[in-house]
Amino acid sequence: MTTSPAALGARLPRLLSLVPYLLAHPGVPVAQAAADFGVTEKQLRRDLELLWMCGLPGYGPGDLVDLSFSGETVTVTEDAGMRRPLRLTTAEATALLVALRALAEVPGMVDTDVVRRAVAKIESAVGAAAAPAGVAVGLTAREEETTAAVRGALDRGHALRIRYYTASRDVVGERTVDPMRLLLMEDREYLEAWCRSAEGVRLFRLDRVDDVQELAEPAAPPPTARPTDLSAGLFRPDPEQREAVLLLEREARWVAEYYPVDEVIEWPDGRAEIRLRFTDDAWLVRLVLGLGGHAQVLRPAPLRAAVAERAEHALLGLADG
Structure with a gap:
């Protein structure tokens, strides 16, 4: 049987969407799933048979998508990492x-x-083909609003007041900035601006901007403000920062995407070892404990001990309560 290119083009996104759909609807009747995807039950069963052969390299038990059928219903028992809906960066x-x-x-x-x-x-x-590359696919509504507000201020030459989360210090603060340009680096959007409180040029990751307000006053970076040299990459080692090595379970892999890391080493079992820079011990201890057992400190040893001690105190507090 020959399958047309159009049919193949429709099947791939359907296959990528099926697993997240089934995870959200465990035990869904096959007929209902077929109706939701606008295909026949026969076609949906073919898709499910193909999914059984899809998964991660290794292609053994635990690597492939696994499904459970009960009567006319289907449930995903192993998602092989395909739990997110199809989205493009x-x-x-x-x-x-x-x-x-x-x-x-x-x-x-x-x-x-x-x-x-x-x-x-x-x-x-x-957005339009001629639009700046910063217009993103898969952004949240808040991130889209932030991007639009920043671009509008740039177009009109106005200053901005932003509320910004600084991940390395785990603090949220308000800043007045003079926008200079929008950048797309390593799949992230950044505003480069003169920060009046820091009295220097800074890069602000737009998904960490909690609130943005365009001011009536014009943006006026000083003549000494120069664009950041990014030829060597976005992040450079800071002499004041130290380095920790963390081991992340699959559930905590997002840490490697959210925070700047120097290296990611993939483990065969799906875990990842990362080298993460930090300045504050308390912040990193909170980060690891907040991951609920899905991360552990491999190095340095004193930091590993600090996490264990903090966790022990928390458990004792629960027992006393």
Whole structure:
């Protein structure tokens, strides 16, 4: 049986969406799932049979998607890391657009109408093709509002008042800044601005901006303010920072994406070892304890001991209560 390119193009996103859907609807009737995805029960069963062969390298028990059938219902018992709905980062969407546009120009290779429709859909999600690369796919509503407010202030040349979370010190503070430019680095959007309280040029990650207010006054970075040299990368070692090595379970892998890390080492069992820079012991102890047993300190030994001591005190407090 030959499957058309259009059918294959529709099946891939359906397969990527099926596992998150089934996790959210355990024990859903196959008929209901088929109706929700707009396919026949026969097609859905074929999709489920294919999912059984999908998973992580190793392709053994615990690596592949596993399903449980009871009568006419289905439940996911092993998601193989496919629990998130299909979403594109800005960098992924940009790369996909470039590749699709190039493919559309190759005569006879593909159905160019299908490619152009795909380009149009992606562009509608990320904004016009000529828009700055900072317009993101998969942002929360708050992040989209922040991005729009920052871009508007830049266009109008106005200063901003922001409430910003500084992850390295675990504090939230208000700052008045003079915007200079928007940057897209390592799949994240940053505002580069003159910070009036720090009296220097700073980079502010937009997903850590809790609130933003455009001011009526003009942005006026001093003549000495210069764009940050990012040729060597976004983050550079700070002599005041120390380094910790953490081992993260799968449930805590988000730490490696949320905080700047120097290295990520993948373990065969799905865990990750990271090198994380920090300045405050108390902050890192809170971070590890807040991960609820899904992270442990490998080095330095004094910090590992501090986490164990803090956890022991917390358990004693619960016992006394």
